[in-house]
Amino acid sequence: MPRYAQLVMGPAGSGKSTYCSTMVQHAESLNRSVHVVNLDPAAEYFNYPVMADIRELIQVDDVMEDNSLRFGPNGGLVFCMEYFANNFDWLEESLGHVEDDYILFDCPGQIELYTHLPVMRQLVEQLQQWEFRVCGVFLVDSQFMVESFKFISGVMAALSAMVSLEIPQVNVMTKMDLLAPKAKKEIEKYLDPDMYSMMEDNSDTFRSKKFKKLTKAICGLIDDYSMVRFLPFDRTDEEGINIVLQHIDFSIQYGEDLEVKEPKHDQFLELDVLNI
Numbered sequence: 368m369p370r371y372a373q374l375v376m377g378p379a380g381s382g383k384s385t386y387c388s389t390m391v392q393h394a395e396s397l398n399r400s401v402h403v404v405n406l407d408p409a410a411e412y413f414n415y416p417v418m419a420d421i422r423e424l425i426q427v428d429d430v431m432e433d434n435s436l437r438f439g440p441n442g443g444l445v446f447c448m449e450y451f452a453n454n455f456d457w458l459e460e461s462l463g464h465v466e467d468d469y470i471l472f473d474c475p476g477q478i479e480l481y482t483h484l485p486v487m488r489q490l491v492e493q494l495q496q497w498e499f500r501v502c503g504v505f506l507v508d509s510q511f512m513v514e515s516f517k518f519i520s521g522v523m524a525a526l527s528a529m530v531s532l533e534i535p536q537v538n539v540m541t542k543m544d545l546l547a548p549k550a551k552k553e554i555e556k557y558l559d560p561d562m563y564s565m566m567e568d569n570s571d572t573f574r575s576k577k578f579k580k581l582t583k584a585i586c587g588l589i590d591d592y593s594m595v596r597f598l599p600f601d602r603t604d605e606e607g608i609n610i611v612l613q614h615i616d617f618s619i620q621y622g623e624d625l626e627v628k629e630p631k632h633d634q635f636l637e638l639d640v641l642n643i
């Protein structure tokens with residue numbers, strides 16, 4: 368039986384922990400069981416029940432207080448994640464093996480974890496060895512995406528995670544509920560972007576010819592291969608949340624191997640009441 372995992376990634380404050388708790392609630396309403404593992408050793412607050420918490424293994428504060436290490440918050444986090452990568456047996460023990468496992472991994476916000484450090488890739492490879500099908504879910508805050516240059520840098524961040532992890536990835540624009548109606552309209556063009564026209568709209572702003580050429584080449588590459596696309600995520604919109612979940616499920620073929628489950632006793636009673 369395969370197991371399923373979402374690796375919830377994205378820059379600091381992009382809404383990863385909120386996404387996880389929203390998804391757990393949504394899954395509950397669909398009668399599906401989804402668990403969350405906190406992989407942020409600096410996490411202070413999240414409002415979902417955890418199946419496992421990396422802070423039981425190592426905490427950033429302890430690393431920073433260690434006089435022989437003398438790390439700041441970012442170096443401390445990288446140290447914690449490397450320690451985690453050397454202790455995957457902790458994760459294996461914490462995960463156990465539940466039937467039809469579907470687990471969300473709430474990852475830290477340091478972008479270097481997804482661009483050039485090996486930890487997340489090692490985690491993916493380890494999960495795959497444990498028979499997990501893993502989907503990357505890369506979140507970016509819609510508030511920072513309403514201008515084309517910011518959008519291009521968001522696209523590049525998502526793309527570097529895709530390239531470094533080599534797993535299916537669904538990119539999500541979060542906090543859509545915070546956008547004013549005008550910005551909401553404006554953002555539609557960024558969900559399925561035409562990079563060439565975006566580039567043309569901004570061609571006056573380039574001072575350097577070389578930079579213009581480089582940006583054009585990047586935009587062309589992304590557009591020609593339809594490499595990056597975003598799905599909107601509004602935590603108040605159940606239907607929208609479901610569309611995101613369906614895309615992810617599809618990418619890891621969730622449901623294809625599920626066995627038909629016997630309804631529980633009280634579900635039989637419900638059917639009786641309905642005369643079915």
Ligand SMILES: Nc1nc2c(ncn2[C@@H]2O[C@H](COP(=O)(O)OP(=O)(O)OP(=O)(O)O)[C@@H](O)[C@H]2O)c(=O)[nH]1
Nearest residue numbers: 378379380381382383384385475476541542545602
């Ligand atoms: N209105 C609104 N606020 C959101 C949404 N998602 C996140 N937030 C808020 O944005 C802030 C950051 O959200 P988190 O879920 O903690 O973000 P994170 O990516 O886990 O942050 P780090 O773990 O620190 O990197 C919190 O104040 C959330 O309440 C959303 O969809 N709508």
Ligand SMILES: [Mg+2]
Nearest residue numbers: 383384407410
């Ligand atoms: Mg978080």
